[in-house]
Amino acid sequence: MLEVLGTTVLTLNVNGEDRKVVAKPSDTLLYTLREELGLTGAKPGCENGDCGACTVLIDDWPIKSCLMLTVEAIGKKILTVEGLKNAPIQKAFVENWGFQCGYCTSGFLMVCHALAQIHPDADDHVIEEWLQSNLCRCTGYEEIENAVKAILKKEV
């Protein structure tokens, strides 16, 4: 049985590397990524699971890191926006003007990247379903949708 009773040194697999962090059970993954590892791509927005700005991938599926304890990520593969490293969705966002202020961008990138990996044949309904997990206060939804459609059609 795994037990974490207080502040402890934990090993997390982040962006393909094992990283040691000091965390306590009540720390959220969002907090640990930003404050312990300096990976500030995952953004704190609502910190209530509504906005999606903090989305990262856990074992290839999008998760809102504000709603995950750091200890729950032990043994899992964590991918943040810093780990995308010129993935097609990043180029597609640039080419389709998929961002304005940019605060929601990393969360949207992670959701769109996961969608293209898991459902490469996604139809409009599936795209809408996935994108509804994230909010863009600048309302640049159409450009974001165009970007994800571009990578699904392999135009990028």
Next chain:
Amino acid sequence: MIPFDFEYYKPTTIEEAVNLYNKLKSAGKKPIYYGGGTEFISMARMHNVYTEAVIDIKGILECNIHELKNNELTIGSAVTLTNIAESNFFPLLSLTVKRIADHTVQDKITLGGNLAGTIIYREAVLPLMVADSEIVLASINGERRVPIMDAFNKRIQLADGEMIVQVIIKDNFITLPNIHVKRTKNEKIDYPLITIAALKDNNKIKIAFSGMCDYPLRSYIMEDILNDNTVSSMDKKISNAINNIPGKVLNDISGSSEYRKFMLHTMIHEALTNFEEVN
């Protein structure tokens, strides 16, 4: 950020989990069983829940089972809503869970967490109610398998230290004609104004609701009225059924009680018409 500290345990067996609960409770640590944790983290952040120990059940094999075998669909309490929707063993359940929260959060919410949550809607229970499902619960006194309609009275009735292990659905229910309708006040992703889930079994409608009262419900009396073939007017049957809602109808900023009744009437009408067209 969660403003208090707690211990984290991830047992690998049911026995370990229930014994641990009792040990931690005896030590005054107010333990809780932890599934997806979405409600816990949100509420802890606002100081609306407190514990000194969480017992994460996601490491327990039985809680992760998701299989159709021996004429039964078994879904472990730690199975996520995404997993249920993607597997689509029970289409009515898939439709229902795909409208709980949003797609990303569905990958964290577990079936057990939705059933045991404190938020009043608990929509995942609706298909389980109409499919006469059973629920497996475990405590230091052992396991018990009970009909969900007995275990769920306004909310899941758990003895102290008892945990949800699995839900079991007979396979003859999962392919029946079904309808799921969810209406919200504004946005598509929101708590329901009203959600209904219904099955047609041997020409009888089985129907459950969320959002009418401050708990999800399936009423046999309402079903008897809706299935009464001696009354020919569909509207009259629906009105009679709505007059027999077994509880106080919600009346809040999302919708007055009169509006909810009007909306429920329309939704049941749509459902019954749809079932007739299927025939």
